[in-house]
Structure formats: structure tokens, C-alpha cells
Amino acid sequence: MSHSSGFSSTTTTAAFILISAVLLLSSTTTSAFNVTLILEKYPDYTEFNNLLSRTGVADEINRRQTITVLALSNGRLGEISGKTEDVQKRILSNHVVLDYFDVAKLKANKETESPLTTLFQSSGQAKQQQGFLNVVVKDGEVVLGSAVKGAPMDSKVESSVASQPYNISILSISRPIIAPGIDGAFSPASATAPNASAPAAEGPAAAESPEVITAAGPEAEGTTPADGGSDPPSPNSAAVNQVASGVLVGLIAAVASSFVAGF
Structure with missing residues (x-):
């Protein structure tokens, strides 16, 4: 039961971080105007x-x-x-x-x-x-x-x-x-x-x-x-977007690895 509760908490946190990262990535690649x-x-x-x-x-x-x-x-x-x-x-x-x-x-x-x-x-x-x-x-x-x-x-x-x-x-x-x-x-x-x-x-x-x-x-x-x-x-320059995209892709990959390990 303890293991199940810990897994649920880890999964929820990972999912939240993943969704936040995706939303942030989308916001940095949209038009500035x-x-x-x-x-x-x-x-x-x-x-x-x-x-x-x-x-x-x-x-x-x-x-x-x-x-x-x-x-x-x-x-x-x-x-x-x-x-x-x-x-x-x-x-x-x-x-x-x-x-x-x-x-x-x-x-x-x-x-x-x-x-x-x-x-x-x-x-x-x-x-x-x-x-x-x-x-x-x-x-x-x-x-x-x-x-x-x-x-x-x-x-x-x-x-x-x-x-x-x-x-x-x-x-x-x-x-x-x-x-x-x-x-x-x-x-x-x-x-x-x-x-x-x-x-x-x-x-x-x-x-x-x-x-x-x-x-x-x-x-x-x-x-x-x-x-x-x-x-x-x-x-909102292209350079900023490129750096932000790289960072966020790395974050998404890390969260996915953590999720798989927890599973």
C-alpha cells in the first residue's frame, strides 16, 4: 500500500511537470504579435x-x-x-x-x-x-x-x-x-x-x-x-526561443525517464 501511494504521488508530480513544460514550450514558440x-x-x-x-x-x-x-x-x-x-x-x-x-x-x-x-x-x-x-x-x-x-x-x-x-x-x-x-x-x-x-x-x-x-x-x-x-x-527573439526549446526538451526527457523509473 505504501509503495502504491508513493508511486501515485511521483506519477502525479511527473505529469504536472511534463504538462507545464509543454505549455511553456508552446508559449515561447508562438508569434510575438x-x-x-x-x-x-x-x-x-x-x-x-x-x-x-x-x-x-x-x-x-x-x-x-x-x-x-x-x-x-x-x-x-x-x-x-x-x-x-x-x-x-x-x-x-x-x-x-x-x-x-x-x-x-x-x-x-x-x-x-x-x-x-x-x-x-x-x-x-x-x-x-x-x-x-x-x-x-x-x-x-x-x-x-x-x-x-x-x-x-x-x-x-x-x-x-x-x-x-x-x-x-x-x-x-x-x-x-x-x-x-x-x-x-x-x-x-x-x-x-x-x-x-x-x-x-x-x-x-x-x-x-x-x-x-x-x-x-x-x-x-x-x-x-x-x-x-x-x-x-x-x-521573443528566435535565439531565445531556440534556447528555451532546447532546455524544455531536456526537461521533458528527464521527467519521462523519472516516470519510467518510478513505474
Whole structure:
């Protein structure tokens, strides 16, 4: 009877630890945010939010740990609305930067000259510089544009919509950023010809050689801040998840061994 009671107690304790470990493991591997739920709080971005969900870009965003979304308020989707769903997905993916940026960081980070890497670049469909964005700061304003040669720099960062440092930042921009040739209608190279004589004054990059700012570079996956680690690391980063997973798997194995020995 004594042996039976001890076995029951050991089994109960082992089961409790095992269940707790599994639940903890699940919590460390879930997304750090849900962009759809965040944008639902802001009625001015309903159209943009719906389009992210319809094209599946929202799901791709939620699988990341560090991201910046360049959002368009209602009525500013422009020609994106008339595109096919596949093209809409490409364009929207180009509005997702694989790193964390708020307005202050964009204005302050003037150290590097590599373009910002977007979600579209990671898709493998981008050609030439279609998957990158250039950023310039002029007269206190942050302006963005496609990194494709000859593309206009005419989308201004207007404000911060929401942020969860250092996981997700949602910034409002004045107009869509559409890389030449991203719809497959023509190649980026041929798209530069009509822009060769475009007014230089409208593109801050051509006017006064403004400073170009960016994340860690085209090869970066956006899992760490771009300023060399000056920002606190994300508690939900992939590295933390990997370590936690290893520890918990070991714990589960130990509990299982203890359970078998007790049995």
C-alpha cells in the first residue's frame, strides 16, 4: 500500500511537470504579435488590414519576430486596389521591412548606406532591386521609395500607428511604394527609361544626395535592430526561443525517464 501511494504521488508530480513544460514550450514558440488584431484597433486602416489578410501577407508578418509595416490609411491604396491578388501580395510584401524601425530611429540612423530589406525580397520573386527600399531624410522628413534605379522617392513617413518594441512597428506612409516591374508587365530596366527625364526635384535622392539609411543590409533577416545592438534585444527573439526549446526538451526527457523509473 505504501509503495502504491508513493508511486501515485511521483506519477502525479511527473505529469504536472511534463504538462507545464509543454505549455511553456508552446508559449515561447508562438508569434510575438498579431498584426491583424493590432490594426483592428484603428478604423482608418481597415482597407489595408483586410488586404493584408486576403493576400496572406498578414500570416507571413505574424510568423516573424521583428518587423516594420508601412501602412496606408483608407483611400490611399491607389492603384494597388485594381491589381490581381498575386500582384497585390507582391506589392504589400514590399511594404514590410525585415527589421524594427520607428520614426525616431529612421531619422537618427545615418550610419549605413544599404537599402532596407523587405518581405518581398525573401520570397525569391524579386528581380534586381525590387525587394529593397531606399530611405532618405531631408528637411526633417523621412521619404521612402523602391531601390530600383529610376524609381521615384515620393512616399513620406507621416506618423507611427502602433509599436511593440522591439518586435513590430507600424508606420503610416503617404502613398504606396510600387517597384517598377513588380506586376510582371515589364522589366525594371525598361521602367527606368521614362523616369530618366523625370523632375529631379521630386526625388530627394537625386536632388541633394541625401543620406540613405537602412537596416543591417540585404542579407539581413530582420531579427535584430539595425544599429549594431544599441536597442535592447527582443525577449521573443528566435535565439531565445531556440534556447528555451532546447532546455524544455531536456526537461521533458528527464521527467519521462523519472516516470519510467518510478513505474
